[in-house]
Amino acid sequence: MHGGGHHLRSRALSPEISRPARGRGARSPLPLGRRDTLAAALGAAFAAAGEARAQNSAAPARADPPLSAAAAARAVEVSRNAILRISREVWANAELGLAERRSSAIHLRELEAAGFRVASRGTSGVPTAFVAEWSQGSGGASIGFMPEYDALPGLGNAAEPRRAPGPTGAEVGHGCGHNMLGAGCTGGAIALKRMMEGAGTPGTVRVYGCAAEETEGAKVYMARDHLFERDDAVLAWHPAPVAGAGLARLNAVDKAKVIFRGRAAHAGFAPWEGRSALKAAEMFGIGVQMMREHVLPTARIHYIYEHAGVAPNVVPDFAQIWIVLRDLDRPKVEALTRWVRQIAAGAAAATQTEAEFVHFYGTHDLLPNEPLAQLMHRHLSAVPLEWTEEEQAFARACQREIGVREAGMATRPLPFLRDISAGGATDVGEVSYQAPVGVFAWPTLPLGIGLHTWPVTACGGMSIGDKASLNTARILAAASFDLMADPALREATRADFLRRRGDRSYTPALPDDRRRPLGLPAFMTRTGDDEVVAGMEGA
Template identity: 60%
Template sequence: MSFEFPDPPIDSLRRKLLIGSLASTAVWALMPAAAKAEGAAAPASAKTARDAVETVREAILRLSREVWNNPELSLHEEVSSEIHLRELRAAGFTIVSTGTSGIPTAFLAEWTQGEGGPKIGFLPEYDALPGLGNAAEPRQTPGPAGVEVGHGCGHNMLGAGCTGAALALKKMMIDGGHAGTIRVYGCAAEETEGAKVYMARDGLFDDLDAALAWHPGPVNATGLLRTAAVNMLRIRYSGRTAHAGVDPWEGRSALKGAELFGTGIQFMREHLKPTTRLHYVYSDGGGTPNVIPDTAEVLIMIRDQDRADVDAVTTWVRDVANGAATSTQTTVAIDHFFGMHDLLPNETLVQRLHDHMTALPIEWTEDEQVFAKTCQREMGLPEAGLMPIVIPPLPEITTGGGTDVGDVSYNTPTGLFALATMPIGVGLHTWPVTACGGTSIGDKGSILSAVVMAGVGYDLIVDAELRAAARADFDRRKAGRKYVSPLPKDRVRPDGIPSRLLMRDGFDEFAAGYREKQP
């Protein structure tokens, strides 16, 4: 998940804490006492949530450690998804679907008690990243799968906390005799073409009263964070080959089309809003310099503060692509293959999440702090260790990163927060994240996140006024806008799903049925 804490408009000390640029042990002595102790009285459900999580502690740790030991890339999470399904089945959840929304490693599980009642959703993720395999050691050392794949975004912990919260909330509802439904969404492939976007298009979040999730980070924080909307395009040029030395005039270079497209993107930048981000790579540029390339491809990501702005920039990018083709006498095919909404924050849920977070016992052992400081030393960072406090709620701010949780947030009130599972100053998608995720540091993140989400989930189940307030804030921010999927209508599934998984889940039948339903 591209979930980052940006440079917010708050005092400079807290800003430096958030981005980790002033990560020294002296920082904590400088923090005002009020900030360290800030937070309302612990919610009445906080202790009940801790007790309920304690009864499923072993299941949560199994989830986190087994997924960490079996890292799998996006859309390949066959083992990881089954680990979650195994624990959910054992806990009495009904597996509503696997291969959900056409993605073989996605799933939907549910547990219901009584008639009617609220519906609360949890959003576990479990895909890993390439090149970030690492042992549970405070230095770069190959992990269980070598260095090729590792949980450098902490999704082993993220998934364990979300599924664990569902298990704990079930116990709390049984003990209290409360009617309602708990739904667990197996959110495959968050790092690439996230399943949540496909699920949202299929309306799978529409009937929820709220959805809850968290993300590992270097801080303990929540707030009115907004992430960017995103479009992803493949710009593929086709030309004509020729001998580059003998008769280049007979050729038409697809690479020149791609290069001119890149130049056109650079000339756009002067006229873009500060919120716009354009970044691209050349994914195909020919094979040898003495043959005029007849194919070339650019993969570009377009980010902006909301769908309207990102779509406007996308239209301009298309014009640039077509213009480059005209100028180089090549042809261009534009494949808009994926997109995401910006994240819609919810002030009611943020405040309740913060109340539960400040009730947590965030305590680090000396060994854990030494581990964290060793990681920092290896990365050339100040040796500040692990964050021991929950910071005050962040004001409404926008980051350049994106997440497919955004598409959930446009369909139901959504609460999101971060807990420290990596040293201060360490960014996501780095080897220390993988390393910490296989230790007691990561275990604490999995357990404590489950406590927070189980507590807030229980509050939503029993408190109609809380649900109404969350829905009112959702309606106010959405301002009557209808959710429109950023996926092209003919886009049935993400790219890169292994063929054996498609065959296993009968995807051909799904795809045929999907196409028949399209207008």
């Protein structure tokens, strides 16, 4: 573990730490439409930077579409049914991160049917992650795609412009649009294969099943195994209220659990016999507040108390805090993490309790890539943003329910965006230190509405979502074919990647002792041996 952290003991792994995992992905939506209000997701960063500008300014001049655009459209049309099956079935079977068994299987089913070989399941210690690949000829380029497919708690919704339970109720839903994101990425890979077969282009297409992006993203575990270093570029997109591409930066992040253990006692008769883990947690929180004045303005520190006792008349012997630390890059985040670790030790010493600092997850900042961003922008600009009156009415009804301006869906892309920064983070950042990464945003939700809300789920389950899945597959297939066919473009992409990374060699952000995600549900790891041991405990 980075910074000399402790290994988790068996007690800390069960109910105390594992209990909060179900809700770990939830985030409050942020308002859109202002340049300085940036949501955590990449798509929302593009949206916040330019939504109002895009809708209130003249449309950018439309260049002639790249030659590969028409071929990509034809290849996607051939794969249309498979792409829509992925999007619709994953939407109807929404699963939380690290438990996406059906969703992962849906992607693999369609990839295998399209001729891809499954190179690994349960990749890099994440049971619902995978890698599928297809190659043709000798040599050639290698392009990766990053589908995601995890959902969010509390955002289940029907494909209706109002709050209404979805196919599996309201408990889980695709409020970040990963059913569409995954369908577009996997569909783009399938379409690229068809284009390469038709043109006889040599190369390798890889699809990385990126489980649990909302919690402990599999990309980080895959990157630690150096899986992305073999690719010339790795591509993805993200749902947003707008279409856009540009030079976006997102922060590095560390996540930790801070656990305090004390001694229980009767709070009325003999409180002196106890040592309060809650008081230690409170002192830790005060210590974090005291450091805020002295951190860089770019730092973000936020935490919650996950466990803080069970009854007021019992001195709590257990408390747990979940803290997230972000800043511009890994060195800055690692400095914050060391400081917070010291605060935990000090709080324990002051309250005569024991502290355990469990650094369980981290990512690098996202490195943009200008040649790839320009490539994505050219291709997304070649795909019309066309909506039926029924779709615009659906969007306006969602806006009416939320209480924002009834502007409907975006009808033109943003200009190429430069120097976008945001306080949030993404596990794509880890990939961006191993290979050039290209990403873009595409409209899947009405203007003025944020990600991680029920309208995203609603739109993702109807024709707005279908169009997003198909159109993003077209954009990804066309852009990736250009990369496959143009060595000079790949060289420029690589040069930009090396320039931005500089002399910083890749060091995994994950702690050394973290072999699998902390929030992995027990049922995903149980074996027959577990049952035998359990049956012998009372013998």
